[in-house]
Amino acid sequence: MSESGILVEVDDGVARITINRPERRNALDTGSRDALLAALDAARADAGVRAVLLTGAGDAFCSGADLSGGGGRSDTPTTSAPAPPSPSPSPPGIDSRAVNETLRSGSQRLIRTLWEFDKPTVAAVAGPAAGMGAHLALACDLVVMAEGARLIEVFARRGLVVDAMGAFLLPRLIGLGRAKQLILLADDLGAEQALDWGLAQLVTSRVALLDEAGAWAQRLAKGPTRALGLSKTLLNRSLESSLDQSLLDEAMAVALNTSSADLREGMVAFMERRPPQFIGR
Template identity: 45%
Template sequence: MDPSLLVAHHDGWTELTLNRPDRLNSFNEELSRALAAALDDAEDDACRAVLLTGAGRGFCAGQDLGERVSADGPPDLGYTIETFYNPLVRRLRGLRKPVVCAVNGVAAGAGANLALACDIVLAARSAKFIQAFAKIGLVPDSGGTFFLPRLIGEARARAVSLLAEPVSAETAESWGLIWRAVDDVALLPEARALAAHLATQPTQGLALAKAALNASAGNTLDAQLDLERDLQREAGRTPDYREGVTAFMEKRPARFSGRRS
């Protein structure tokens, strides 16, 4: 039996592929645990960027509802969210390196919101993002009610949440929901090239930039200015800052190591 998650290690970066194509890569407990373990492994300093994508004709259809059929009464969906989805979202946002997501085909429910938790999202032109929760009487989870208003504004966030209508990749790009829509055949090559590029960049500086952006939504301007000061102080003490300045002065490309010290 094939593993539910494929892990491929490249030079400085890791590709993670959701691998339940017969179920549109919907999440069951095995896949949730496998992705959590892979993100733990990606903390290793040898990995400087992560690419997340899906096998087959879809990125991820969210929760596998077949796991929720029970004769023992209503399921505790809050337990599922707290045990599996919330930790994954927190890990993707907090990972001290960039995470690229390549959305192929449908990204629905928790699958859409896990994609939005990544740092840079590319989508095939055939892809669609669907906040499918309203179709089964549920609330957008996995960060959906946090990400959507911030990315596309409250009016659009309310409409896509309450109507559960598909949003095309090109519309998602024009709204600012994702970084870029690309031709289907170019999706993986472009996403892999982007991950490989990020793996050569100043990893610690990128991690600190992620931390600043993550904090900005809940900060006042004064608090954010103070945070930027503190993070810049930390960034200025990294080997990659020294290398970047030296390379600039010597008029040559920088050779960043990604090391913390």
């Protein structure tokens, strides 16, 4: 399926979602952003989809929001010419309320959807992932990067405040000090350094990228989907929960999982000393 610059292929339990705007280095305009959200919503609702592989066409993963003006409204509003200095709270031509609502319904909603997705997600990053594009990758459970790929917190280079949930994600993934280093200095972070910092879990050649990332997605798609989803929710919440709340959440997740057919299969397979055959329910 192809819609508004987003390609979706479902095979053997894996939904491979490709941002297909190589002429814009896979920058997302309003249409492609909304199509990506729709593809994620469809993958969540489809019981036959048990993992998602997110990637970009060509030599980039996603260069962020499309600010060209040719593809509709972008997540970061711009004016046709630089606004003159003004003592007013917002420069002429920019409605601060509209900016707030655009972020909440656009990039924030998109990244949050990935972060809270209840099935395993893998990002295959072939090239630059900048701004919102970097956060798209980092909101996935596992990040596979090609040699030479880069994560770029580009906001300070444009005079922008970090957005698209970056201020939430980065301190949780790499700590406050390194998060400030990335945001304030706005330097590129290469694949090997991303691996060293824990922002990527695997670095491979460009040629092998989709095979390596696809293998992980296939492996996850063969797993106990409900248990994996509940486990990732517990891990995500643990970053901001008290011990008491974390233990309560854990007990509730374990109880929810007791009705899972995959739990029964896992127990029977263990007793019969054979590999389990999970069905995702």
